[in-house]
Amino acid sequence: MKLVLNSFLLLLLQEFSTAVKDDVRSSCRTAPNDLVFILDGSFSVGPENFEIVKNWIVNISSSFEIGTTFTQVGVIQYSDDPLLEIPLDKYRSNEDLMKAMEAILYRGGNTRTGKAITFGVNYVFATSTRAANAVTKVAVVLTDGKSQDDVKDSAEEARKKKIILFAIGVGQEIEDAELQAIANKPSSTYVFHVEDYSGITKIRETIKQKLCEETVCPTRIPVAARDEKGFDILVGLDIRKKASKIEGSYHGKKAYRVASQNDLTEKTSDIFPDGLPPSYVFVTTLRFKRPVTKEKWDLWRILALDGTIQTAVTLNGEDYTVIFHTTHKTNDTQSVTFMSPLIKALFDENWHLLRVLVTERDATLYLDDKLIETRQLEPVLGIFISGRTQIGKYFGKEATVPFEVQKLRIYCDPEQNQRETACEIPAVVSITLHRSFIVTLTSCKHNPYLLYYFPIKVH
Structure with a gap:
């Protein structure tokens, strides 16, 4: 009997070890993409500024794992003619790539941006060993002056080949219309303009986030x-x-009632195949009633193969708090608890809009457009994606929580936090006739029942 028990325990241990070993951690760092920097090397840049640019691309590239199955980086320097400084397939490690970037020599010359983009399409992206695969293809074009050739046709040809174009303009000589012609739409996402070369360091983290969104967040809402x-x-x-x-x-708005017999579980790899971006906004519109208002349950959670929480939003009706869980560089999981008295309103059995703005530094909770609380986060890792994603589960259990949900999304652009409003919940919105009346009305114009439901106060 003892031998059988020991054999059984050994088998369980092997299965557990295999499950953990076979799990895959994914993030922007490991997502596959072909990234090409197209750098202005004309006379107007100058050697000192070109060194700033080189340091900038080194820093951005260090955010990605370099290799044949991860990110491949190419570099073009252009002036009168484009010069391929680093081919996409040449370097297989971060260290070798950084050394090659630091060794690039400044050239000087005129500014022919269109010619450089065409060169990138035909002689860099097209020659990638992964060109036939469904890897994300991104080009970052950096320039400080008006191009001496046409950029529009070159950029359109790149887009036809499914190459995503970012345009970064430096200084006062560059024209916004030209940047917009180069870049993808919308311009608010793909066009950047800074006053001088020191300014590109200020948008470095933003560019990292945007590049991450392209590889990790392919779908659109x-x-x-x-x-x-x-x-x-x-x-x-x-x-x-x-x-x-x-x-x-409100009348005509679709929602869903989740019952205890419903199991809302799917493979994480089917929903988040490349993990989550470093910053994002979790948004949900929901309602839940007694006795759930007194329970502790996971509204949303991602679990690794061994059941370890990777990311989760927990609602705790025992003490009227909200808990956000995410990964941790050394301790697997970290949790922060929002404890403001304002959170109690979430448990009043009415519809509410809940948002959690997540960045690499902190998590901020919003309830019905009100900023509730911010909590600091320790450094995180990518999530394991071989496990399960679930909504509506009692904390630490597999049983489903009965609740109603109208929306449950993750927006990859943290700026969406400013655009998301509680207009779909008439009970929490009141239009006031003051200077911001038109702004308030415009932000809620997608709700056709706005004027029917919302009281108007005249002061």
């Missing part, structure tokens, strides 16, 4: 007049087939 990169978790979990459709926060 229709939001008002624009599409946002992100993940519609309800769609990913196929909620239409698993829960009952109900009327949401």
Whole structure:
């Protein structure tokens, strides 16, 4: 009996070890993409500024794992003619790539940006060993002067080849119209303009985030007049087939009632195949009633193969708090608890909009457009994606929590936090006739029942 028990325990241990070993950690750092920097090396740049540019691309590239299955980086320097400084397939390690970048020599000459973009399309991206695969292709064009050739046709040709173009203009000589002709749409995402070369260091983290969004967040969510990169978790979990459709926060708005017999679970690799970006906004519109208002449960969670929490938002009705969990560089998981008295309103059985703005430094909780609290985070790692993603589960259990949900999304652009409003919840919005009346009305114009539901106060 003892031998059988020992053999059984050994088998369990082997299975556990295998499960952990076979899990895959994914993030922007490990996502596969072909990234090409197209750098202005004309006379107007100068050797000192060109050194700043070299340090800039070294810093950005260090955010990615360099290798045949991860990120491959190429560099073009252009003036009268483009020069391929670093081919996409040449370097297989971060150390070798950084040394090659630091060794690039400044050339000087005129500014022919269009010619450089065409060169990148035909002789860099097209020759990548991964060109036929579905890797993300991104070009970052940096220039400090008006091009002496046409950029529009070159940029359009690049887009036809599914190359994503960022345009960064430096100084006063560059024209915004030219940057917009180079870059993808919308310009607010793909165009940047700084006053001088020292200014590119100020947008370094923003560029890292944007590059990450391109590789990790390929899908788009229709939001008002624009599409946002992100993940519609309800769609990913196929909620239409698993829960009952109900009327949401206002007449005609669709929502879903999740019952205890519904299991909203899917493979994480099917929903977040390349992990999560370093910064994002978690947004949900939900309602839950007694006795759930007194329970502790995970509204959303990502679990590794061994059950370790990778990311989660926990609602605790025992003490009216919200807990955010994420990864930790040394301790697997870290958690921060939002404890403001204002959170109690979330548990009043009415519809509410809950947002968590996550950055590399902190997490901030918003409830019905009100900033509630910010908590600091320790450095994080990418998430393990071989496990499961779930919504509506009691904390530490597999049992489903009955609740109602209208929206549950992750927006990859942290700026969406400023655009997201509680307009879909009439009970928490009141239009006031003052100087911001038109702004308030415009932000809620997608709600056709706005004027029917919202009281108007005249002062």
